[in-house]
Amino acid sequence: AQSVTQLGSHVSVSEGALVLLRCNYSSSVPPYLFWYVQYPNQGLQLLLKYTTGATLVKGINGFEAEFKKSETSFHLTKPSAHMSDAAEYFCAVSVSSSGGYQKVTFGTGTKLQVIP
Amino acid sequence: DGGITQSPKYLFRKEGQNVTLSCEQNLNHDAMYWYRQDPGQGLRLIYYSQIVNDFQKGDIAEGYSVSREKKESFPLTVTSAQKNPTAFYLCASTPAGGHGNYGYTFGSGTRLTVV
Numbered sequence: 008a009q010s011v012t013q014l015g016s017h018v019s020v021s022e023g024a025l026v027l028l029r030c031n032y033s034s035s036v037p038p039y040l041f042w043y044v045q046y047p048n049q050g051l052q053l054l055l056k057y058t059t060g061a062t063l064v065k066g067i068n069g070f071e072a073e074f075k076k077s078e079t080s081f082h083l084t085k086p087s088a089h090m091s092d093a094a095e096y097f098c099a100v101s102v103s104s105s106g107g108y109q110k111v112t113f114g115t116g117t118k119l120q121v122i123p
Numbered sequence: 124d125g126g127i128t129q130s131p132k133y134l135f136r137k138e139g140q141n142v143t144l145s146c147e148q149n150l151n152h153d154a155m156y157w158y159r160q161d162p163g164q165g166l167r168l169i170y171y172s173q174i175v176n177d178f179q180k181g182d183i184a185e186g187y188s189v190s191r192e193k194k195e196s197f198p199l200t201v202t203s204a205q206k207n208p209t210a211f212y213l214c215a216s217t218p219a220g221g222h223g224n225y226g227y228t229f230g231s232g233t234r235l236t237v238v
Contacts, residue, residue: 016163039223050127050213050229051166058224097165101223108173109223113165 009034009100013114021122026070026085028117030098033079039101039109040081042072045116046094054096057081068092093121125150127230129214134235136201136208144199144233146214153219155197156227159183160211169212172197201235209237 014029032038039058043051055066062074068091072083081098098114127148136142148155157169168181172191186205191197201208211234215227 041222041226043227048232048234050129050215050231051227052229053226056226101221103223108171108179109221111168111222111227115163115165 009038009102009110009112011098011100011112011114013096013098013117015117016115017118017120019120019122020088022090023087026083026088026092026119028083028096028098028119030072030081030083030114031079032081032098032100034100034102036102040072040074041099041101042066042070042081042083043097043099044068044094045097051097054083088119088121090121090123093119095119127214127216127228129212129230129233131233132231134233135238136235137238139203141200141202142235144201144212144214144235146197146199146230147195148197148214148216148228148230149195150216150218150228151194152216152228153194154217154221155191156215156217157181157187157189157197157199158213158215160213160232166213169199208235210235 010033012031041056042054045051055064057074065071070085095116095118097116101109101111104110130145154173156171158166170189172178188200213232214230
């Protein structure tokens with residue numbers, strides 16, 4: 008079984024400051040890792056994903072994340088926060104299961120507040 | 124543009140009533156999914172369908188039913204057996220390779236409230 012832990016349900020940063028949202032996972036098999044963003048009353052949108060290969064992945068809106076196997080982490084970062092980054096962010100892990108289905112487990116989310 | 128359309132955006136249900144949430148996609152995706160979102164709990168899988176005329180229960184299927192008669196459509200019925208249906212419901216889809224390779228495309232959600 009896999010699990011995802013997002014440290015901090017709420018994170019506040021000043022506009023222009025570094026954004027760091029933490030995600031740790033556990034999985035008995037190599038996982039695929041994802042970050043999604045959700046604006047109020049909207050669906051989730053894929054920010055970036057790690058499947059195989061390069062451990063530093065770049066996504067949309069200037070976000071990036073680094074897969075660190077030794078730390079079982081996949082933290083999301085952005086060098087300079089913008090007001091439009093205020094949203095809720097979800098980390099997710101995906102592993103293969105029976106019948107070709109890939110089981111997805113989501114974290115409980117981190118709400119990012121950007122202070123002007 | 125291709126995407127997933129969920130309707131209605133807001134839905135109110137009376138006690139003992141069944142309601143159906145619509146989900147339509149024009150992405151030609153094979154697999155479709157229904158999730159429930161409650162504050163502070165992340166997303167929980169209700170049902171999924173990998174091909175037409177086949178679907179599987181997810182983690183919290185009790186009190187819900189689905190059908191997959193067309194590739195484009197995956198409606199969710201919230202039955203009166205679901206004791207706490209107030210939540211935000213999200214429909215998602217993926218190509219045949221599944222979430223691991225592609226990630227989900229989500230609709231914009233339906234907010235269901237029991238009155």
